[in-house]
Amino acid sequence: MHLMGLAGMAGMLPGSLHATAKQPRDIYETPAFGNVCLMHITDCHAQLNPIYFREPNVNLGIGAALGNPPHLVGNALLQQFGIEPGGRAAHAFSYLDFATAANTYGKVGGFAHLASLVKRLRAERGDGNSLLLDGGDTWQGSGTAYWTRGMDMVQACNLLGVDIMTGHWEFTYQDSEVIDNIGAFNGEFVAQNVKVTEEALFDYKFSEFDGFDEDRGLAFKPYTVRSVNGVRVAVIGQAFPYTPIANPQRFIPDWTFGIRDEQMQAVVDRVRGEEKPDLVVVLSHNGMDVDLKMASRVTGIDVIFGGHTHDGMPAPSVVENRSGKTLVTNAGSNGKFLGVLDLDVRNGKLQGYQYRLLPVFSNLLPADAEMQAHIDKVRAPYLEKLQEPLAVAGETLYRRGNFNGTFDQVICDALTTVNDAQISLSPGFRWGTTVIPGQTITMEHVMDQTCITYPETYRREMSGADIKAILEDVCDNLFNPDPYFQQGGDMVRLGGLDYVCDPRQSFGKRISSMSLDDGTPIDAGKQYMVSGWATVGSQSPGRPVWDVVADYLRDQKQVKLKKLNTPKLVGMEGNPGLADYPAS
Amino acid sequence: MAKKSIKVRAKHKDGVTTVKALMTHPMESGLRKNSKGEAIPAHFIQEVVCEVGGNMVMNAHWSGGVSKNPYLSFKFDGGQGQTLKLTWTDNKGESDSIESAIG
Amino acid sequence: MNNLRRLILKGSMAAGTLGVAAGAGLLVPSQALAAWPKEAFGQKTLDGALSVLLGSDEMGESADVSIKAPEIAENGAVVPVTVTASMANVESITIAAPNNPAPLVASFDFASGAHGYASTRIKMGKSGDVIAIVKADGKLYSARKNVKVTIGGCGG
Structure with missing residues (x-):
């Protein structure tokens, strides 16, 4: 795989955040590149409305992680990615001068504003030439998500047109609610690393669920393959490996998780052998450090779209392994960013890419009317309390x-x-x-x-x-x-x-x-x-x-x-x- | 001990039978204390025996360090068309057994 | 079969264990059963337990023994452990957790064509190794895997 070099890296930031030769229309104008566009949101934590979100001033890297993305904060982060201090991009990606900058640039995120951005990119890239991936932590984090047991977010994701998702906090609802919500979700839920325990297989209560594979003991569909502009894109799901440790096991007693990188390798090999994809990506909730290690050990993955650790990384990390290179991204949290990866895939191979992590500034993007109507509707019964x-x-x-x-x-x-x-x-x-x-x-x-x-x-x-x-x-x-x-x-x-x-x-x-x-x-x-x-x-x-x-x-x-x-x-x-x- | 404390699945494939069994049992080690600080008496399965066609295939000895409601899996050659008998006995002398056709 | 016979002898030497088991109305299969090795399970150290149970604590780590257990336990009270021994003539598989108050957890004696394979769930009070000891052709082989047991929480 040929990847764009350092010169390309500079071009991964939103156009107006850089001094570029041609003045773009706005910060969301991104030049066309390649033939496949994969959009990525993650860890929105059910924030339907615009919010403020301050990035960290402490994100320590220890050992090999010292000084490497994502373990950079403030000016060190801006310097690493070539972002001018003091501007809109610096505000999006760092904590610097937060209160003043938040007053200047306004709130971020909000599904109605995100929807406008997604629709615009879909139209610019052409019908059928893009996919929208959601890395999970979508159904939890707000009062309305709690009171509707995540269903307000399932409906919002359906309106947004999320094609494929995986999960973590999704599993903090009762297992039957997880199954019901996935049933109501118009896209596909994938996770190669969630198995049904041997004990539960004796009398499994969700044996009728679509994604269940008794022979492999998998609770959910491990991957899916979509045709995007004629390119076969395989998307493998990786749910948060430590869900039953970090969160209560009692809600999901029949499911067992884990990183399972040997199984990931087996899935990648099987997908490449049986499905003949042009591109293999992983939609991951591992967290960025785990993704970076997994990318160094598992071969055959072109891109890992990462979440969990809420690292708003302006550019992907490129990880070398035994058979090639893997891009690892992380797309922040709370609905603040949309990751946009334009890929040039030809002759069954990834030839080049262009990545932008677009900050969703609510006052730069009109609210999508349909999404706003949904948000207003789900909030109405709880508005007084909220x-x-x-x-x-x-x-x-x-x-x-x-x-x-x-x-x-x-x-x-x-x-x-x-x-x-x-x-x-x-x-x-x-x-x-x-x-x-x-x-x-x-x-x-x-x-x-x-x-x-x-x-x-x-x-x-x-x-x-x-x-x-x-x-x-x-x-x-x-x-x-x-x-x-x-x-x-x-x-x-x-x-x-x-x-x-x-x-x-x-x-x-x-x-x-x-x-x-x-x-x-x-x-x-x-x-x-x-x-x-x-x-x-x-x-x-x-x-x-x-x-x-x-x-x-x-x-x-x-x-x-x-x-x-x-x-x-x-x-x-x-x-x-x-x-x-x-x-x- | 209540009857039907054992669930067993024995499947034959390519000359090998794989047995998976799940037993309902508290598996109290005798090392735990209750909220009043009193020792909870030991109550755990000590032995599991599997016979096929009258021949013993596997004989397990357990301590209270095996988890509550124990799971067990093992494999042996042959077994096609035969019936398997699985029996557990605990430290109080209680026991249960189940017979299952190998599928 | 030697292994089973030896365990019977050992059991009968350990203060009336066999008698108790028989008196409790064990369902004795057609072959003679080994008694529950009370003395071995009562040992506070792994070496002690193995010496009593298997007659020796001399063993070499072997690539023919594989032990599957999670890096981090999802629940310390239910840690899945699967042991596979790929050498010929496997007589028994023993599973131990040296950091537990009673290190010897389970032992599986095999006969009549049983494979060197056992899978079960064990309790672990704190982080430490899970050790598998395989007896084959009268020799002992072992493998170990560290399992972290955490308090949990605070993720996400």
């Missing part, structure tokens, strides 16, 4: 980053205050929208940050040793030098607890000097009252976390954090995945 004003943001409230974001701190402070605890724990999810200073925090914002199918809170005693064990466990999921052991979330968020973290150390040795907010060292043998939410093992007894956070916010007129419980970092000096970090 729009309840709770407090006003006194600073930018965000989540994304390896350690506590400011909105996480609000959640943690709510848990310690409302539930009368010394320490609070909140999961390091990567979704959750941003609120800018002066904006009214509504119930919708709280739902955007907390909306899961296992929202129950707890308040219980834990020993200092138990708390350390949790921190070490999650820290290894994040900083294990082997990407196949990384689960793609961020570090557990803490309230009332400080610590020192050395990401370079091995399991059990990264966390030290734990202390309460007043400086009292944590005693391994002593009991502490801890409050948290999102327990994976079993259902917690307390109220849903959004009610706890709403209670807390109603008591505050203006939200201004007293303190951000973010760890002191050791050995991270000069790491380009770290900038503007307060505690080091």
